[in-house]
Amino acid sequence: MTSTNWAERSRQAVWHPCTQMKVHEHFPPRAIVAAEGPWLIDDQGKRILDAVSSWWVNLFGHNFGPIRDAITDQLGKLDHIMLAGLTHPPVVELSERLSDLTGLGHAFYASDGASATEIALKMSAHSWRNRGRAAKNQFIGLQGGYHGETAGALSVTDIPLFREAYAPLLRLSATLPSPDPRHAAPGVSAQAHTQAAIDALAAYLAEHHAHTAALILEPLVQGAAGMAMYAPEYLLAVRRLCDQYEVHWIADEIAVGFGRTGKLFAHQHAVLPEGGEGGHVKPDFICLSKGLTGGVLPLSAVLTTDDVYAAFWDERVVHGFLHSHSYTGNPLACRAALAVLDTFAERDAQGLDVLARNRVAAERFTQLTEPLTRHPRIKATRHIGMIWAWDVDTAEPTFAARYHRAALDAGLLLRPIGSTLYVMPPYVLSESDQRFLAEGALRVLDAVLADIDRLPASPAPVVPVP
Template sequence: MTSSNRASNLAERSRQAVWHPCTQMKVHEHFPPRAIVAAEGPWLIDDQGHRILDAVSSWWVNLFGHNFGPIREAITDQLGKLDHIMLAGLTHPPVVELSERLAGLTGLGHAFYASDGASATEIALKMSAHSWRNRGRAQKNQFIGLQGGYHGETAGALSVTDIPLFREAYAPLLRLSATLPSPDPRHAAPGVSAQAHLQSTIDALAAYLAEHHEHTAALILEPLVQGAAGMAMYAPEYLLAVRRLCDQYQVHWIADEIAVGFGRTGTMFAHQQAVLPDGSHVKPDFICLSKGLTGGVMPLSAVLTTDDVYAAFWDDSVVHGFLHSHSYTGNPLACRAALAVLDTFAARDEQGQDVLERNRVAAARFTAMTAPLSQHPRVKATRHVGMIWAWDVDTSEPTFASRYHRAAMAAGLLLRPIGSTLYVMPPYVLSEADQCFLAEGMLRVLDQVLAEIDALPDSSAPAAPVVPVP
């Protein structure tokens, strides 16, 4: 078999051998997975040579484009020195430097590493409950999540996740958390202002903690943007209230910055937009990081916490230690990739701008380019923060997301709507021409898909298997 024939058969081989994530595999009988064989910058290249713009950063992980030189070179250099060692009883330069630099950026330290965001969630939940137990308050072992919150799909992470599609099938296996109202203004009752809705959610949190704080270990939330809830965005004032109430009732605050960290919301970390009267920003008790941590190149996650939490485990007794481990904890190659990401954020270009400053310019330009989409008669709500944009489309057709995804792929765009919400979270390296291609393509595909849906004889009957698209 020639290399060309092997490449053209990749989709079928994958369908037979690979169980794809978040996918009803039966759909691939009719819609085979696209075989990607190379990538450069924001562009993916399939086995037929077609170019596809990666407008969702390959599930929100890719920051600086694919095959980014500084990350590639850092990994290559590290590979010639040390590929991997166990981190129990041993250490190495990249993990030490990365931990020091993350502490400097966040004000939290004692970095504990894993390989993915869900594992980071598990670690933070376990650390919180275990720290209270070590301090003689073992009854503080319950958690709070927010309506529409998403924190991963392992058992512990699903327990604090409020996405029915992911959680209901495994409910018997879960120790479900309390779910409190989201400050997302789209949930406001008719006639209720966004500010009034925000205050009502703060009041609900205060009331819950007043009654249940003795049994509550931590509140976990995604700062500013709830991704899987359809890019639900809310005001930083909620985080100010969270910090105040968690302090008042002695409850930990876990900031899940897995998707929103590393510049996605316009600041290095999303929680930093909650500014106190003295000009400083709030600080969580835990920060979970992953995705952009390595620029989307290597699997890595980290949990950072306070000196106080760390001190709760400092003891001669083994059972007072944090009893958790992963084989690839603190992998040197992944840590070098993360260090290259931090170096890139710290660098300035010939105009003296850093990544975040360049992103602000690019975001303003793209927002202007997408004005026709925002003004579309079938778009109900538009929102934007940093390098994330979302549009709610006026359709109740259950196949909208899968139809739009397939039509966008045919148009050279990787886009995966969440329900009836179209969103983009692109790499930070789109040129003006790339942005124009994306903005015009999204609008064109929307008109095409809505025309298809409007022509359906019975819009309540799906015309094709539906791909669950987070």
């Protein structure tokens, strides 16, 4: 009879992502067998609150009816076809609606965020080549930036833990200072630090624009850098400088899109002076994934400008964008994404849409986490939209792993990034769910710090998380 010890069978058969597998000799993976709303249920019947949206993908809770029903309906019509030479209604409708929402078009699809990054980088450099400017094939990333772990994505990622082992395989980009005010020198204000980052970008482009294809960044929130948050004024300068020096701007909205920052897309916080088209800045490329399907099916999309698209419009095959993916524009995933967009467009009985309800929920959760924010071991707190982060005053390298394991025991899925504790929950937490999360996060912090303070530092295994 086959064993139902899922954790042990997983350890023997599955190579888990972003994990030193030896950790699971001592700390087996938790086996999840069901989920409903914001709650996961393990094989022992224990309920665990999904406070990080299962790696930032889940928007409306697990087993969300409208997405489930859309996929079921589509499965009875068309499960999958190749998108080369063929098309289908869900991919057309999704592309049209994403274009209406972003002001960009010509959606190109893949399955994950790193693939979206690869597509945008290739598309940018290739478009310059097609225009007779092949020397523009280099890229700029920001300090602490994270854009995925495939080779091209790693080349514009500035997280040594992920990149160093593969450095010989990469064509590394230039890394410029982040506007994250935590990097400000002593006595330097956040505003002055932002301006210094803008000046550094301007100086670099003045010297290197002839060889620079694109700048890629995560608008307003650098997730893997510990939920680093910066001012939208930086994005206004990015748009101006990229226009001035003819460099594409790639907005990586993979983690921060679909309402995470309080607007549908994070770059929309950068409001143009009165009279500006659309009211906010617009990138040349936007990369979407994670919340695109509400965390139900793998799908990513890259949208771009008419000008970039026109660079590939040619009789010559070699001038086409010859990137491919067997599951490009999968109909089931596209229907899930359409259900997500429908949900954002709907209003409840009080006339509130998702973003408006999130503002109410965010205000309440911020109040509930005041005791955590005032904790004597919290050095800094950040919040935007539905993302909260607290920097913990500890140098213990095992803090994140210890906290993650203790939180699971307390019924919470929380995975600190280094010494930064963060919360990025689904949008459907009730007030009692929020209270459970706020009180549990604080209680676990006290317990973990007490253990760290009581015990000598040890080389316990670390669970790295992006």
